[in-house]
Structures are given as C-alpha cells and as structure tokens.
Amino acid sequence: MSETAQVSSLPLPPMQYVSLFNEENAKRGRTPRPPPPITDNYSMFGNPYNTDDAVIRPLESQNIRRLYPNNYDHRRELKKLNHSITASFLDLVDICIRNPESEARATKIDDLTLLFIHMHHLVNEFRPHQARETLRVMLEQQKRQRLEIAERFRRHFDKAWELVQQAVNTIPEPTEGNIKLLIDVERVQPSEGNASNQTSGNGCTEEDRVLCQMIDSL
Numbered sequence: 001m002s003e004t005a006q007v008s009s010l011p012l013p014p015m016q017y018v019s020l021f022n023e024e025n026a027k028r029g030r031t032p033r034p035p036p037p038i039t040d041n042y043s044m045f046g047n048p049y050n051t052d053d054a055v056i057r058p059l060e061s062q063n064i065r066r067l068y069p070n071n072y073d074h075r076r077e078l079k080k081l082n083h084s085i086t087a088s089f090l091d092l093v094d095i096c097i098r099n100p101e102s103e104a105r106a107t108k109i110d111d112l113t114l115l116f117i118h119m120h121h122l123v124n125e126f127r128p129h130q131a132r133e134t135l136r137v138m139l140e141q142q143k144r145q146r147l148e149i150a151e152r153f154r155r156h157f158d159k160a161w162e163l164v165q166q167a168v169n170t171i172p173e174p175t176e177g178n179i180k181l182l183i184d185v186e187r188v189q190p191s192e193g194n195a196s197n198q199t200s201g202n203g204c205t206e207e208d209r210v211l212c213q214m215i216d217s218l
Contacts, residue, residue, distance in 0.1 A: 017032075020032055038051055039051060055127070055128070056121075056124050056125055056127065056128075059117075059118075059121060064114070064117060065114070066118075067081075067114070067115075067118050068080075068118070074122055074125065074126070077118075077122060078119060078122055078123075081115055081118055081119045081122070082119070084115050085112060085115045085116065085119070088108060088111050088112050088115060089112065091108055092105065092108040092109065092112065095108060
C-alpha cells in the first residue's frame with residue numbers, strides 16, 4: 001500500500017528565489033534588491049487601484065449602489081445589515097428548496113453580495129480608528145516599560161548610594177595615637193638652614209675644627 005501524499009493548502013515557497021538570500025550572498029551584497037515602489041496604477045485581487053486613491057474608497061467610486069445615507073451611525077447600520085443578510089440568506093435557502101433553477105436565486109445571491117460589500121466597507125471605515133488605538137497602546141506600553149526601567153535604575157542607584165555611605169561611615173576618625181605614628185621629617189633630616197649654620201666658610205664642620213686644634217696642640 002503506497003503512502004498517501006500530503007498536499008499543502010498553501011503554495012510552496014519559491015526556493016529558486018529563497019536560495020539567493022544566503023549568508024554568503026548577504027556578505028558580498030549579491031542578494032536581489034527589493035522591487036521599486038509603485039508610483040502609478042496596480043492590480044490587486046483582479047481589481048485596479050491607483051496610488052493616489054484614498055485608503056478607504058467611497059462606494060460610488062467603485063460603481064456600487066449605496067444602501068445607507070451619507071450621514072449614518074456605524075453601529076446602527078451594521079445591525080441593520082446583519083438583519084438583512086440573515087433574512088436574505090433564509091430567503092435564498094427557501095428558494096433553493098422550492099425552485100433551485102429560478103432566476104430569483106441569482107437575484108438573491110446578488111443582494112447578499114451587495115449586503116456583504118456594504119458591511120465590509122463599514123468595517124473598513126474603522127481601520128483608521130483601529131490604527132490610532134493600536135499606536136496608542138504601543139506608545140503606552142513603551143512608556144510603561146521605560147518607567148519600569150527608570151524605577152529599577154533609581155532603586156539600584158539608591159542601593160549603591162547606601163553602600164557608599166556605609167563605607168564612608170566605617171572609616172575611623174583620626175585620633176592622638178594615629179597622629180603619633182606620623183613620621184616627623186624634620187627630626188630625621190635637618191633642614192638646609194641648620195646644615196648651613198653648622199658648616200663654616202671653608203666647608204669644615206665644627207667637629208673637624210675641634211679635631212684639628214687637638215692635633216696642632218700635640
């Protein structure tokens with residue numbers, strides 16, 4: 001019995017393109033460059049678009065008949081569309097049961113398509129609000145993280161400052177016994193003034209002169 005072949009619902013990745021993005025090509029700068037930005041018309045899902053078009057195009061620009069007025073409440077219109085879609089779906093089921101070949105089935109499918117387009121359009125009009133809220137949440141999260149980092153830094157600073165203060169407090173105060181241990185340089189090495197007084201004009205000391213006088217008296 002042969003093994004059952006596993007088929008993925010997604011297309012395979014373009015390995016002939018992915019293999020070009022290896023480490024060697026990245027170091028040598030041989031990776032393919034990104035495509036240039038689109039500056040005019042383009043097609044997406046079979047529909048033509050222009051880069052100058054609004055993010056949310058009005059229904060009239062797409063040749064779609066509007067089912068609600070220009071001034072409307074999104075919540076109220078979405079509820080009305082939801083009820084209309086439910087009723088139209090039940091009508092479509094009834095038509096498929098009674099007469100599947102009837103032209104009313106295609107008409108009801110077109111009505112459902114139009115209702116779903118309107119609901120999708122109303123939901124898309126919330127995208128700018130969703131983007132602003134997402135950005136606000138991201139900024140609040142970054143603010144909270146930075147405040148937490150600043151708080152941790154302050155705690156570490158306070159702890160380090162406390163350790164420094166404890167080290168300073170452990171240094172002993174100078175006492176009379178410590179002062180006596182200091183070396184008196186003047187007692188060990190005479191100053192230049194005293195040395196010059198002990199020497200005479202010819203460079204002899206007082207002890208040398210006395211010794212010379214004792215030798216002369218003999």
